[in-house]
Amino acid sequence: MIDPDLNPRKMRFQLSTSTVSADFAPLDFRHPVLAGELADALLHMHRSLGLAGGTAYNYRHAIVSLLRGLPTSYPRIVSLGMLDGDLVEALHEWELSLAATYPPESTLPSKRGRQIRRLIQIHEATGRPVGDSVLAWAQGRVLHGGGEETPLDEFSNAERLAIRDECRRRIRTLEDRLAIGQRGLCHGSAPDSDGWVRAHDAIWAVRHEGRYPGVSIDAVAVRACDQGVLNELSEEFAFDRATTYGGGARVMRRLMSYLYPSDTDLVAFRTLLQLETGAAPEEWSRVTLSDIETATDAIHVRLHKARARRSRTVRCALTHDGRTGWRAGDLLRRLIAVTKHARDEMTANLAPDAESLFLTVNRTSTRHLAARAESFSRRPFSSILTSISPSISHPHDARRLRKTVKSVRAAVLRSADVAAGDDHSVEVYQRHYAQTTTVHVLAGAAVNAAQQQVFTRIQRGPIFVNAHAHSVDGEADDTLAEAAAAEVTASSTDREMNVAHCASPYESPFSPAGRLCEHRPSMCFACPNAIVFADHLPRIIGYREVLRSYENEMSPAQFASVYGQQVANIEQVLDMFSQEQRDQASRDIQDVAERVHVPLAQRGAHL
Known part of the structure; x- marks a missing residue:
């Protein structure tokens, strides 16, 4: 029997903003053999399948969740190669417990189950032993569904403007503070033996003395604040209560804000860049100076999307009138x-x-200052939104900014192709971004506009001439004169075919241009090409009776759906004739009705 390898596994994951070292020690868990097997499967999958760092890191979380969730009653030597069903029972109990661990809307129970199953399949595919019952579990269905997650919607336009204005205000305030800090660096110097007697000296000390390991300037900063020295910078130092618990940290954070941007300040920049470019938050978070190329009239930035394994270059416009602008x-x-x-x-x-675009300086647990790349792992975006009044809708998720920009583009450009942009396909746009409120409203508006166009054409209806065709003056309108002449010279067959005269049978609004109209006579009384003379009245009444005869073949709802609008159109035309004219035509209804030709496709249930 080969002894299992229980040595720590080296794991490094390249996340969107930093590289995480997450070494995995099987002996840290109660079931180390199983821990080593799953860790090896993850490392093999990460190398061979080229998983994104964030995806692989999530798999590590799934392994830890399983190992911590296994009952302590199971032996320490439990492994995937065991032939009995104990491990399958343990896996089932762990997966079942996930439902109580996470809220109903969470997708993690389903995701964790899929991840462990895939790791077991990878372990088996590499030639390692896997018990039949365990392999059957891994090849089975996930126990939990995908959760009841509500898709992220966009921010409203008012919210978008409020977020933009708040971020701009924060950046202006930051730049004003940094200008004060820069003056402090120019005029400050090392404090003398009497301590800090000038605020400029305090700023100088933060910049030059506070960054070395083992060196803490908290005590002198607290003393300077307590003595009112720092009030020269801002009266808010008086409210930091420097000598109370946590006062030193508050004073140092406020002093650092005169030299370095905070995580909230950096998120304000990222938020505005998102609103300007429509990029995802992780795309901007991982930008480095090497990704930035300055041109004459713009700055070109190379953005990378790890999960999609896609890179693209965006053009960031510049303001050229000498002002400090807000373009990307x-x-x-x-x-x-x-x-x-x-x-x-x-x-x-x-x-x-050092090449990262977003940099800041933090106060470490040892009370010295350390510069680092911003990880955006905290919740500064939410803190910005909670400071806005009226309140911004939840969830406070930076990904909603991207959907907001996509929706604005769709509203302005009226095109899904253009709104999709160059960072994903139209299909992805329709699946993930077209489900926002604005796009739904625009889609409804487009449908309403199209319907209104149809209704407008229907409302125009046929041209009505309450006179017989032979009485129409030959010098009248050309179209009307031609229609009258055609009706006078029409044969009996022509009259059977037409309940109205068509002035342009190849330009029907209901058929493709250039094709002979296929909707006679069902749409004649809703068509602007139709011309109705008094000669047509008997045939119109006859056609109405033909339609009424279909009423006995259908349910009321079906008849109203199929023929209701046609009957309404006919009644509207008949109302234009006098009662005497309609009575006279009705007396001849039997003779006329037999001669009205209705195409076979329009008889009965015409669709």
């Missing part, structure tokens, strides 16, 4: 400017993330 290119320049101090520190330390 302007935002990039301003973002690079506000991260200058953090970038200088990372470059000096040869930090691997």
Whole structure:
């Protein structure tokens, strides 16, 4: 028997904003053999299938969830190759417990079950032993459904503008603070033995003395704040209660804000860049300086989407009138400017993330300052939205910004092809982005507009001439004169075929242009090409009786659906004749009705 390998597995995952080192030690779990087998399957799948870092990291979470959820009563040596059914029972109990662990709308119970099943299948495909019962479980159906997740909708236009304005306000405030901080660096110097007596010295010390490991300037910062030295920068330092619990952290955060952007400030930049370009949050989060290329009239940025394994270049326009603008290119320049101090520190330390676009400086647990790339792992976007009044609709998810931009494009451009853009197909747009409120409203508006066009043409109806054709003056309108002449010279067969005269049978609004109209006589009384003379009255009444005869063959609802509009159109035309004219035509109804020809396709249940 070969002893199982219980050594730690090295795992590194490239996420959207950083590289995560997540070494996996089987001996940290009660069932180390099973832990090692699943970890090996994950590493093999990550290498051979080229999984995105975030996807592989989620698989690691699934493994940890399973190992922590297995009952302690099962032996430590339990493995996928066991032939008895104990492990299958444990897997089933774990999967069943997921429903109580997550809310009903969560998709994680279904996702975790699929992930563990796939890892077992990968383990078996690499030639490792897997028990028949375990393999049957892995090849079976997932126990839980996909959850009751509500698709993310867009932000309303009012919300979009409110978010934009709040982010702009934060950036303006940040730039004002950094300008004060820059002046402080120019005029500040190392504090003397008497401590900090000037606010500029405090800013200088944060920049030059607070970043070394083992060095903490919290104590002197608290003392300077308590003595009112920092009130020169802002009166808000007086409300930080420097000498109370947590006061040092509050004072240092406020001092750092005069030199470095906070995570909320960086999210404000990313939010505006999303609104300008329509890119996903993860696309902007992973941008580096090497992805940025400056041209004469714009800045070109290479965006990467890890999950879709797709890269594209977006054009970020610039403002050229000398003003500090809010276009995408302007935002990039301003973002690079506000991260200058953090970038200088990372470059000096040869930090691997110095090229990242979004940089900040954090106060570590050892109370020294460290520059790093922003991970966007906290909830600064939500904190921005909660500060806006009136309140912004939930959920506070940055992905909704992308849907908002797509919806705005669809509204302005009236085209799914153009709204889809160059970052995914029209099919993906229709499946994920066309389900927003704006697009639904636009679709309804488009249908209403199309219906209105049809109704408008129907409302025009035929041209009505309450006179016999032979009495029409030959010098009248050409179309009318031709119609009258055609009716006078029509044969009995022609009269059987036509309940009205058609002025343009090859230009029917109900058939493709150039094709002979196929809707005679069902649509004649809703067609603007039709001309009705008094000569047609007996045939019109006869045609109405033909339609009425179909009423006995159908249910009322079916007849109203198929022939109701035709009968209504006929009645509208008949109302244009006098009662005496209709009575005279009705006396001849039997003779006329037999001579009205209705195409075979329109007899009975005509569809």
